[in-house]
Amino acid sequence: MNNNSRNKLPKILLVDDDLAFRKTVEITLRRNNYDVIPAIGVKDAANILREEKVELIITDLKMNDGTGLELLRRAKEVYPQIAIIILTAYGSIKNAVDAMRQGAYDYITKPFKDEELLILVERALENKNMVEELNVLREEIVWKYGFDSLVGISPAMEQLKHLANRVARTDIAVLITGDSGTGKEILSKAIHYHSERRKHKFVTIECTSIPENLLESEFFGHIKGSFTSAYNTRKGLFEEADLGTVFLDEVGDMPLPLQAKILRVIQESEIRPVGSATSKKVDVRIIAATNRNLGEMVKEGAFREDLFYRLNVLPIKIPPLKERIDDIPVLTEHFLRLENSKIEGTPMTITSEAMEKLLAHHWPGNVRELENTIKRAIALSQNRRIQERDIIFITPKQTSEKIYSRNLSVADADAGTLEDSLKQRIENTLCANNWNFTKTASQLGIGRTTLWRKIKKYNIEKKRAL
Numbered sequence: 060m061n062n063n064s065r066n067k068l069p070k071i072l073l074v075d076d077d078l079a080f081r082k083t084v085e086i087t088l089r090r091n092n093y094d095v096i097p098a099i100g101v102k103d104a105a106n107i108l109r110e111e112k113v114e115l116i117i118t119d120l121k122m123n124d125g126t127g128l129e130l131l132r133r134a135k136e137v138y139p140q141i142a143i144i145i146l147t148a149y150g151s152i153k154n155a156v157d158a159m160r161q162g163a164y165d166y167i168t169k170p171f172k173d174e175e176l177l178i179l180v181e182r183a184l185e186n187k188n189m190v191e192e193l194n195v196l197r198e199e200i201v202w203k204y205g206f207d208s209l210v211g212i213s214p215a216m217e218q219l220k221h222l223a224n225r226v227a228r229t230d231i232a233v234l235i236t237g238d239s240g241t242g243k244e245i246l247s248k249a250i251h252y253h254s255e256r257r258k259h260k261f262v263t264i265e266c267t268s269i270p271e272n273l274l275e276s277e278f279f280g281h282i283k284g285s286f287t288s289a290y291n292t293r294k295g296l297f298e299e300a301d302l303g304t305v306f307l308d309e310v311g312d313m314p315l316p317l318q319a320k321i322l323r324v325i326q327e328s329e330i331r332p333v334g335s336a337t338s339k340k341v342d343v344r345i346i347a348a349t350n351r352n353l354g355e356m357v358k359e360g361a362f363r364e365d366l367f368y369r370l371n372v373l374p375i376k377i378p379p380l381k382e383r384i385d386d387i388p389v390l391t392e393h394f395l396r397l398e399n400s401k402i403e404g405t406p407m408t409i410t411s412e413a414m415e416k417l418l419a420h421h422w423p424g425n426v427r428e429l430e431n432t433i434k435r436a437i438a439l440s441q442n443r444r445i446q447e448r449d450i451i452f453i454t455p456k457q458t459s460e461k462i463y464s465r466n467l468s469v470a471d472a473d474a475g476t477l478e479d480s481l482k483q484r485i486e487n488t489l490c491a492n493n494w495n496f497t498k499t500a501s502q503l504g505i506g507r508t509t510l511w512r513k514i515k516k517y518n519i520e521k522k523r524a525l
Contacts, residue, residue: 101125240427285334
C-alpha cells in the first residue's frame, strides 16, 4: 500500500496502556481499512494530536497516566468535532456515560466482539461527517442570508442593515413591519443566522395559512388521542424550534384565543401540547412580522395589548420600494446576476429605456413584484437583452394570455408574423430550460396546459438545449 492510498483511509487514534489488548484492536481495525495510530496513554495521545489530524479517537477510560475523560477534554479543545469512543470495564459504565455528556460519541464495554466495535466505529465516523456537512451548510446559509442579501444602497436600506446587524447580537423580541413583498422574512432570517442561535432551527409559522382549528396543535403539538385525528403524539413548531428562532409571519392575523397562549409562551418559556396535563420548557427567540397596523388593531380590540408590547420590544420597519427608488437599479442588476448564474452564454442585460420604465412604476407589490417583473421580462426578451416592451406590469384583472399577447409589438412582426414570433419565443424558452415544462410555463407566464396546447399548435419539436 502506497502512502497516498494510506492517507485516504480514515485515521483513528487508539489509546490504551494494555499493549496486548491495544495490538489486538489495532489489527482488527487495520484489516478493515482503517489507518491506526497507537498511543500508550494520555500524554502520548496528546503529543500525537499536536502533530496529526485524526477523525476518531478510541480510548480506554482508565490508564496509568490519566483518564479518557482528560484526553476527551484536550482533544475537544483542538478538534471540537472529533468523534470519541470510550472503552470501559463493566463497573465503570457510569463514568463512560459522564464522558458522553461531555462530548464522547459512545462507549463500549470490555470484552467486546470485533463486529460490535466495527459497527460503532462506522457509526461514529458517519455521525462526524454528517456534523461537519451540517456545519458547512450552516456557513453557506449564513452567507446566503447575510445582511448583503438585503439588497439596496438607499439611505433607508443602509440604516436598516445597520440596525438589523446590531439586533442580531441580542436575544430580544423583534417586530418587523412593512408592506407585502418588502422582504420581511429575508430580514428575519438574516437576524437569526447572525445570532448565537444560528446553529439551531429557524422555524417559520405562517399565521394565515394554518386552519384556525389546527393552530394550537401546530404551534404546541398534541398527544395521541387528544382529538379525532390525533393518531400519534406530535411535536409542535415551538418545540421544533427549541434553542432557535420562531418567525411568526403575519402575526396580525392570529386569532385572539391563540394570542393569549402565545403570550404565555413568551412569559413562562413553556408550552402545553393539546391534550396534555403538563407543560414543557422551551427556549426560543420570537421574531414577528406583519403588514397590518397592530397599534390600531389594539385600539379596535382585535389584538391583545399585552402581547403587542411583548412582541414590539424592538420594532423594525422596512420601507416600501416606492420610497427607495435608488434601490431599483441595484435590485434589477441583482436579479439579472441570478439569472446569468443559471444559464451559460451571453449575459442578460437591460436597456436604459427599460430601466426608466422600471423607475417610473409605483411598485404596489414591492420587491417581490420587481423580481417577478424581471423574470417575466427575461422570458419575453430576445437576444438576451431586456427592452422597454419586455417590461410588463401585471394588474389583478389581467390574464396571462393578454399580457403575453400585449408584448408582441409591431416591431416583432417585422421579421415575420405574430404567430411566428410567439412560436420562436416558446421554442427558445423550452430549449433554454432543457424542455422543463414547469419552469418554461412559469417564465412565460402561462399554465402548463396552455404551454402544451401551443407546442401542439405550432408543431414545436424537441431540440438540444441552447
